[in-house]
Amino acid sequence: MKVIIAEKPSVAKNIAEAIDAKQRRDGFFEGKDYIVTWAFGHLLELYDSKDYDEKMGSWRMDNFPFIPEVFKYKVKQDSNDRSQVDQGAYKQIETIKSLINREEVTGVISACDYDREGQIIGDIILDYLEVSKPVERLLLNEWTADEVKQGMQKLVSNTTMRPLSDAGIGRQWADWIIGINLTSVATLKYKRGGSKALNIGRVLLPTLKIIYDRDLEIENFVKEEFHKLTGNFTGLSEGSEAYEGNYYEDGKDKFEDKGQLEKIKELIGKKEFEITEKIVEQKKEYPPSLFNLSGLQGHVTGKFKGWTSDKVLKVAQELYEKKLITYPRTASLALEESLFDKAQKVLSVHKKGLPYEEEIKFHKGKRVFDNSKVESHSAIIPTYMTAKGLSPDEKVVYESVKNRFIMQFMPIAEHEEVTLHTKPKEHTEEFPESGVFISKGRTQKVEGWRKVEKIQSKEKLLPALEIGDEIKLLKLKIDTKGTQPPKHHTEKTLLRVMETCGKKLKTAKESASDTETDADSDEDENEVDDVDDTNQDSEEEVELLKSILSGFSIGTPATRAETITKLKRVGYITAKGKSLICSEMGRKLVETLPVKTLFDLEYTGKLEKTLSDISKGEVPKSAFLDLIVKFTEEAVDQIKQDAFHIIYEDTSQQKPRGDSLGKCPGCGADVVEGEKGYGCINWKGGCKFVVWKEDRFLSSLKVSPSKQTVVRLLENGELFSRSFVNKKGDKFSAYLRYELNKETGYYSWKMHF
Template sequence: MKLILAEKPSVAKTIASFLGAKTRHDGYFEGNGYIVTYAVGHLVGLYDMKDYDKDKYSGSWKLSNFPFIPQDKFKFKVDSSKKKQFDIVKKLLHRDDIEYVINATDNDREGELISFLIFLLAKNKKPVKRILVNEWTPEDITRGINNLKDDIDMRNLQAAGYTRLITDWLIGINFTSVATLKYGNGKLLNIGRVILPTVKLVYDRDMEILNFVPKTYYEIEGNFKSKNGEYKGKYIKEKESKFDNIEEVNKVINSINSNEGKIIDKKVTNSKEYAPKLFSLTSLQGYITSKYSNFTSDKVLNVCQSLYEGSGKGGYITYPRTDSIYLEESLASKVSQTLDKLKVGLEYENKIKFTKTKRVFDSSKVDSHSAIIPTYIIPTKLTPDEQIVYNAIKDRFISNFMPPAEYENTEIKTDVDSNIFL
């Protein structure tokens, strides 16, 4: 038997369904030579301070007890609310009929950390292999199973996740405690790797708004009528169009006596506007929340997670927790197939053509996961919120394989009594 560890129950169900592990047990699926079980996010976490010394750290904080750094080594414990699932996974890991384990947690350092700590606390002795896929369609699962990596190839990613976990703990515990004791005045001051710079960004922007001094300025606009149509021009002097006071404005206006102008320069240029880049999670959240007032960033993520997990037969979008706006070059064939399926029946179908360009495919700019795109599985029953997010992802994806918009820009300079209007 081969034991597969997924990160979430929904992913485990998708994998088990495809592999034919159809017998459901408490906490896992079994059948056809596979056992598929799952974590529920982080089953294992670091000790709290009080877990190291209950008498010393359970009561009020004392400045003399900080900084706190474990003297021997960092210790881990099973999340009390998830102990049942951990015990199930541990028991499966020690079954005699398990040949090896396939790690199918998310393909990033957080996923590696989740599985690494489970294997550590469960004292796993079985060989571990890694399935590296970004989504859980049947084709991806097949490709991943046929190209398993050895666990040793994942050591750097595991170390990155472990190091970040330890660093976050040390910074969060010590800085939060000391800042609260010295400056909190009875209130908890949370300090951490994420919260501190985020609050600083909000604070800086708030100060800019608070200290902003509005300033009135004036511009002069001319309305022109020619044989071929009407147009407007803005008075310019050495590329500047703004005046600080009304006296200067009136001085210019009073100097104009003629009711006719002369076009002294006309430039016509053509420009192209390409589709915006594919979505990362952050750019998708920004796009959706700017258009729909009933969405928050968290809601966008939750809807994406629902679309990613799909119907059990596969997800409708690729892995959403990505910071990339490019695709791995190896995905070209799959993207072409997806595009061919999604464009059918669209009124501009003949404008949609697959091309492998650096604007879309660039492996050097992809970290753990590619940009968010639809899969070839077309959803049939979506909630209104899911439909909004799915359509945004689908439309952005399709637009990247369409010709750019083309514009003709005309710039006219008109002279009226030696005054130039642009």
């Protein structure tokens, strides 16, 4: 008898059905040879800092940096009341413990998701329970009955998964170290009022910087004006249709000097023209690649209103747990070559009844099956299960995955591109030798895979003209246009930048349609074109794959959506339609926080790459954590030493503050009157400047500070009085300075005469 631990109840149910463990109990399923139980994702969580040391219960700048000697775990706390243990999680942990401790149980099978987080969900539970019985690992890409049965025949020892576990634990501990320390000191230093913290994170800040940089590009954009000359022509034969051509000279059709085009216009206004060249090209259009998670999120958020990348992931996860699609948190754009038979079976199920069923032909081409394009998990495809009773949201995601899969086995789309060169019949010295009007047309010859989602081809027909045909000029027009600023990031474009860690990769289509449009043009935000019209895998696609598969990225497919959602939730960015824009608080954070490394895409990419290398057994976890600790200690010191400024002030529940009495000599913040003294408003940021109303030293001199006293002290740096009284009761005159003791960090009075 063995205990199988699944990541969620729905997956446990799928496993139980496949292995005939049909008896439902409280917290598990039981069969003849197996007991199937489950977690609810993470049942355990890392200790809070105050769990290690009571003094960490209150945030004080002096307490940081704080690095635990040994990281410990506890049953997760109730999300509604952090002071209480989550009773559901506690009960399930006890259930798992009791099942494993049964005398007849000889071993455990971890069946959590086959990824970094899934590995540690199982491992942390097993370590917490101090399980000594043998542990095996079930590694699957989907939860259909066939896959579960096959997977149970190919179990591996959980010890072989140690590198993946190290990567997951390393990521978790690193984010705790950076998050706890830098969030605390940044909040103490730069935020006033309210209960919410300034969130500082390893993945959060570089993502914010991407949006900030794009906003800045837009604000600093300087429009460059240019001019184009367009001609309208027609053939001389009866019924010949008109067509349009753009004037080119030395290979360019955009001109800074409008006068240059006006001369050409005047020169050729009454000339006769002819076709001097006709180029006909037959082009193939391959379908866009299978989806990885970022691709699926970009496709859905770009095509459908009201969708976020986080929502796409949640719906995809539900479909995965319902056995309808394969593992969604993948970075791969192709299938493993071992999946030929499986893919053929899936295709045979889903093509039935389609109006273009006869055109769907299975093949083993490298665009679909390529081990070099797969990292851990293959691309997302449907399973052989047929979907029934899907919700509208589930249908959007499921149909997107299914259609993209079917596209791969449809005929390659083909179109014909025709280019006509129109020039004056008689060449004159005034007309440039390279001057020519170029017209382009496109005719779709084979729809192929475009039929699957009824993607309309953008046809532009040219009249049937041949070289030497005489042409009549109908009209010449000069248009003044201008370059346009880049557009704000959307979730689709942001995911691509995160996936490639900011590498500026362009597809052939993007390069051909740069941001040069009429000043008054208004592009339809809802128009989506996911089609890659290249004939072969372009250099950009190859570089994209290298970047994705190397692990050099910001976050992982599983975490990017939550990062974008969190940026909105904490108020660093706002969404306007599909556009993502940096908020005032987000801007101040980028511009103010002195730890610039945290915003560096290159640095963040290296950290993620290191985690990827740990998962492959190429780098030890300890080396990574040593790097994180050193970075955090230096970053905390940078913030502590930084000048005083406020990034965000929440005044909604804040008591009105008194007028400023002057600037603090220590940090430059305002000094105000409080109930017990006159202090710096930056006390949460670690500033110790305060003159107590019942100061012991001043009391011994028979004086007490007033507002005017503190104002003079701040203005002059010292106080003078003839009214000080010594121990004998005699009055005397002296100067007082209030100086910082660098050893203690506190201010004290110094007298001189």
